[in-house]
Amino acid sequence: MARTLYEKVWDAHAVATGPGGRTLLYIDRHMLHDGSFHAFEALRRSGRKVRRPDAAFATPDHYIPTRGRENITHPELRDKVEALAANAAGTRITFFGVGDDRQGIVHVIGPEQGITQPGITLVCGDSHTSTHGALGALAFGIGASEVAHVLATQSLWQSKARTFRVNVTGRLGPGVHSKDIILALIQRIGAFGGTGHAIEFAGLAIASLSMEARMTICNMAIEAGARSGMIAPDDTTFEYLAGRPYSPSGADWERAIARWRALPTDAGARFDREVDLDAAALEPMATWGTSPEHGVGIGGLVPDPARQPDAARGASMEKALRYMGLAAGQAMEGIPIDRVFIGSCTNSRIEDLRAAAAVVRGRKALVPSMVVPGSGLVKRAAEAEGLDRVFTEAGFDWREAGCSMCVGMNGDLVGDGERCASTSNRNFEGRQGKGARTHLMSPAMAAAAAVTGKITDVRKLVRE
Amino acid sequence: MEPFVTLTAPAVPLDIVNVDTDRIVPARFLRQPRSAGYENFLFHDLREADPGFVLDRPEHRGARILVAAENFGCGSSREAAVWALAGSGLRAWIAPSFGDIFLENSFKNGVPAIVLPLERVAAIRAHLRHAPGSEITIDLPAQEVLWAGGRERFEVDPFRKECLVAGIDEIDLTLRHEAALSEYERRQRAETPWLGHSRIL
Numbered sequence: 268m269a270r271t272l273y274e275k276v277w278d279a280h281a282v283a284t285g286p287g288g289r290t291l292l293y294i295d296r297h298m299l300h301d302g303s304f305h306a307f308e309a310l311r312r313s314g315r316k317v318r319r320p321d322a323a324f325a326t327p328d329h330y331i332p333t334r335g336r337e338n339i340t341h342p343e344l345r346d347k348v349e350a351l352a353a354n355a356a357g358t359r360i361t362f363f364g365v366g367d368d369r370q371g372i373v374h375v376i377g378p379e380q381g382i383t384q385p386g387i388t389l390v391c392g393d394s395h396t397s398t399h400g401a402l403g404a405l406a407f408g409i410g411a412s413e414v415a416h417v418l419a420t421q422s423l424w425q426s427k428a429r430t431f432r433v434n435v436t437g438r439l440g441p442g443v444h445s446k447d448i449i450l451a452l453i454q455r456i457g458a459f460g461g462t463g464h465a466i467e468f469a470g471l472a473i474a475s476l477s478m479e480a481r482m483t484i485c486n487m488a489i490e491a492g493a494r495s496g497m498i499a500p501d502d503t504t505f506e507y508l509a510g511r512p513y514s515p516s517g518a519d520w521e522r523a524i525a526r527w528r529a530l531p532t533d534a535g536a537r538f539d540r541e542v543d544l545d546a547a548a549l550e551p552m553a554t555w556g557t558s559p560e561h562g563v564g565i566g567g568l569v570p571d572p573a574r575q576p577d578a579a580r581g582a583s584m585e586k587a588l589r590y591m592g593l594a595a596g597q598a599m600e601g602i603p604i605d606r607v608f609i610g611s612c613t614n615s616r617i618e619d620l621r622a623a624a625a626v627v628r629g630r631k632a633l634v635p636s637m638v639v640p641g642s643g644l645v646k647r648a649a650e651a652e653g654l655d656r657v658f659t660e661a662g663f664d665w666r667e668a669g670c671s672m673c674v675g676m677n678g679d680l681v682g683d684g685e686r687c688a689s690t691s692n693r694n695f696e697g698r699q700g701k702g703a704r705t706h707l708m709s710p711a712m713a714a715a716a717a718v719t720g721k722i723t724d725v726r727k728l729v730r731e
Numbered sequence: 732m733e734p735f736v737t738l739t740a741p742a743v744p745l746d747i748v749n750v751d752t753d754r755i756v757p758a759r760f761l762r763q764p765r766s767a768g769y770e771n772f773l774f775h776d777l778r779e780a781d782p783g784f785v786l787d788r789p790e791h792r793g794a795r796i797l798v799a800a801e802n803f804g805c806g807s808s809r810e811a812a813v814w815a816l817a818g819s820g821l822r823a824w825i826a827p828s829f830g831d832i833f834l835e836n837s838f839k840n841g842v843p844a845i846v847l848p849l850e851r852v853a854a855i856r857a858h859l860r861h862a863p864g865s866e867i868t869i870d871l872p873a874q875e876v877l878w879a880g881g882r883e884r885f886e887v888d889p890f891r892k893e894c895l896v897a898g899i900d901e902i903d904l905t906l907r908h909e910a911a912l913s914e915y916e917r918r919q920r921a922e923t924p925w926l927g928h929s930r931i932l
């Protein structure tokens with residue numbers, strides 16, 4: 268029978284059936300971060316051991332400061348970073364710590380190290396684990412209890428998700444990026460349009476994207492409610508993985524490629540749901556509200572809650588507008604901003620930094636702006652290309668790798684009432700700090716906002 | 732895990748759509764150990780901004796069931812969201828839809844997250860607004876919610892139901908499948924040996 272990519276990976280990892288027909292799914296790889304301390308604590312309390320330390324990889328990202336980190340002075344942050352190092356050492360889990368260039372945001376370093384591979388199952392106690400699906404892995408975020416379960420058993424009880432294919436056709440116009448594809452999709456299907464589903468992103472527009480651009484799309488599958496997003500592995504995937512530290516090598520490489528080539532969805536496989544999206548029709552996007560579904564094209568207006576057919580939704584939109592300090596009908600373009608953040612597991616890879624630098628080059632940031640590379644290696648690569656100088660000469664802060672202002676747990680916060688143009692993935696109330704107002708957008712758009720001090724159509728600044 | 736079978740208790744309505752886990756427990760509190768009592772941070776910023784927040788109204792004090800709107804618990808995977816809600820005395824939640832990870836986290840902590848059709852949940856919330864403090868019954872084995880407006884049947888994943896009603900520890904359950912796990916690992920070593928090593932340290 269014709270099967271989807273998701274079904275193939277699922278079938279290959281189903282090891283047993285339990286009560287109610289649930290499947291025990293084997294987990295090939297497990298990423299851990301400095302927020303995983305609850306799970307280690309639970310494991311210790313139960314007196315259980317880590318079953319497969321060789322399948323787990325840990326790095327501090329959520330709590331780690333983005334400067335002055337060799338000697339972290341904040342006691343709570345230092346505790347979290349040190350606790351992870353101690354937990355990893357105590358359980359013999361591979362650890363990339365401070366001072367190691369391989370340290371970074373879990374979802375950046377998984378692919379970067381070749382830990383993430385096509386056809387594997389990968390989990391992490393973080394909802395943006397969907398990112399890794401860009402390489403054709405079945406990857407999803409889990410809670411602390413599940414992290415403890417994976418540590419102890421290297422498996423999880425799961426029920427199969429419904430399948431959902433998003434076909435993206437057409438070519439992206441100049442100044443329009445993969446972030447715009449995913450923001451447009453979420454705007455269209457809603458923040459819970461993908462709930463209970465595993466999304467496969469397909470179509471020529473996806474196939475023509477680079478590996479990193481694909482990661483941005485899968486990263487935000489969770490913002491459409493889907494725990495996992497996947498893309499069929501192809502030559503782009505294989506080229507990306509070749510030679511990475513944890514990628515198969517030598518004779519194993521050929522064996523791996525042969526297996527990976529069998530993964531894409533079979534012709535005639537059925538999906539529970541399908542949606543088409545025309546990439547050629549998209550313009551750069553930005554969000555106006557407090558849910559990732561509150562996206563609009565840069566030429567558009569802040570929508571009017573009164574025109575919402577659904578009353579509860581209208582009320583929520585009104586609340587969002589009040590929080591954001593915006594009025595219905597206001598033009599998106601020209602909204603003044605106070606701060607810019609370029610980073611997060613959505614957009615902190617080298618291509619993202621290049622796209623932002625292309626806009627920034629020769630200009631000055633008009634508002635406080637920072638760039639936080641996704642990993643030490645991304646930072647080094649950017650410095651080798653001179654991107655750090657482009658940013659610092661424009662007045663940007665150039666930081667060390669971590670989650671930083673995406674969530675502000677490390678103290679990199681947006682102030683109360685401040686409006687931030689951000690390349691991250693969540694514009695929730697208070698996400699970047701109490702009272703912080705977040706506008707999600709692509710790195711190019713965030714760069715345009717930095718150098719103009721307002722939300723600006725990046726296409727007016729660069730002719731590509 | 733403490734089993735959950737039936738519960739009859741006062742319920743509180745929460746009318747906000749897309750309540751994300753950042754709102755349930757803001758990120759800055761996640762540094763705290765669980766012993767700090769996450770209930771102290773529950774809806775922290777919402778409550779601070781709105782002294783009349785529904786959970787703080789006297790008529791909803793003893794509520795043990797939360798009746799929420801669409802996509803409740805979306806966003807971050809933080810299990811602290813469930814700990815905070817449960818720590819404040821809530822023992823079950825009902826909504827038209829939940830964030831997938833939140834839903835899983837709920838059952839893992841002994842709390843049923845019950846999905847009912849949108850208009851039924853809206854009707855229950857409307858009822859609770861007009862008659863605050865009204866009781867609702869959740870009968871998990873029968874898969875029914877009883878309230879003043881009638882009897883609602885709900886679907887629940889049979890695995891989650893069974894684990895919850897019997898209070899099963901999932902890790903114990905899994906370890907009964909040791910042979911299957913070992914067999915998978917044997918196959919993995921043979922077929923994809925590159926997945927089972929840590930040659931770089």
Ligand code: SF4
Binds near residue numbers: 328613
């Ligand atoms: S960068 Fe943001 S979204 Fe990504 S893992 Fe870190 S906190 Fe989560």
